[in-house]
Amino acid sequence: MFEIPLNDSGSAGLGVSLKGNKSRETREDLGIFIKSIIHGGAAYKDGRLRINDQLVAVNGESLLGRSNHAAMETLRRSMSQEGNVRGTIQLVVLRTPQVRRTLSPSVSDSADSDLWTCHMTNVTMTTVKQ
Incomplete structure (x- = not known):
């Protein structure tokens, strides 16, 4: 677990934009990234946060198996004044390492995923519609 300090003004919030991924074949929601x-x-x-990190849980509440809409609502509620009485937010993030191309086919990176737990302080979130 680690703490991510926010900007002094707090107006910029965490400073990330999120996307919901869907399966191309089944159109099933695959999570928030x-x-x-x-x-x-x-x-x-x-x-410490990276592009394409998947948000797995927020404040101990799993986002896995939920629709992208329900996962985003859980995240919004956790970051609202009502849902965030502690002034911090805890995120669990799943990170899949990128495989590097090598000249030797016998050498490859591990396909294992890393699981990170983050604590964010005074998080705000802005939704941008595209």
């Missing part, structure tokens, strides 16, 4: 990290935002300054 970090789409981008805003330059100068708290996540950018901290440096």
